[in-house]
Amino acid sequence: MISENGLSSSILLALQRATHRTLNAVTAAVADLDLTASEINALANLADGHKRNVRELSADTGTRPTTLTGVLDRLERRGYLTRELDAFDRRSFRLALTARGRTVAARVRRAVADLERDALTTVSPRQVAGYHAVVAALQEVS
Numbered sequence: 001m002i003s004e005n006g007l008s009s010s011i012l013l014a015l016q017r018a019t020h021r022t023l024n025a026v027t028a029a030v031a032d033l034d035l036t037a038s039e040i041n042a043l044a045n046l047a048d049g050h051k052r053n054v055r056e057l058s059a060d061t062g063t064r065p066t067t068l069t070g071v072l073d074r075l076e077r078r079g080y081l082t083r084e085l086d087a088f089d090r091r092s093f094r095l096a097l098t099a100r101g102r103t104v105a106a107r108v109r110r111a112v113a114d115l116e117r118d119a120l121t122t123v124s125p126r127q128v129a130g131y132h133a134v135v136a137a138l139q140e141v142s
Contacts, residue, residue: 011134022115029111033104038063038071043080043097044112047105051094053086062139080104 023037030040038061045060046052054072058065072095075081080101083093097105120128 025115026111030108039075040108042071042075043105043108046097047109051096053092053094057095
């Protein structure tokens with residue numbers, strides 16, 4: 001279907017457009033860090049300080065573990081994170097930000113928060129809740 005502004009009224013296509021536009025905006029805000037969108041996504045999720053294994057970060061970022069491995073390799077080479085042996089599962093690693101990584105991740109998280117704050121100034125809490133309900137439903141698709 002086509003809406004009155006000529007764009008598809010598909011929720012999925014609108015989400016795809018919004019994803020690309022917001023990633024471009026966040027990437028531009030931290031351009032001097034020379035990070036890819038996938039690196040930004042990983043760092044923004046790790047910025048909360050919680051150590052995760054690859055499976056957990058994969059779920060948080062919506063990235064396949066095989067794709068995420070390359071992203072993590074690059075972030076590790078840049079000195080932003082380390083892989084620590086998991087004390088409870090010695091076959092697994094926990095991902096931890098280094099001091100430098102925490103600084104970069106905090107900056108990325110601020111850029112994400114700034115964009116979100118600016119973009120949502122005219123959106124009501126009820127509309128935001130509706131958006132979250134739609135996203136939750138879409139995330140349940142196998």
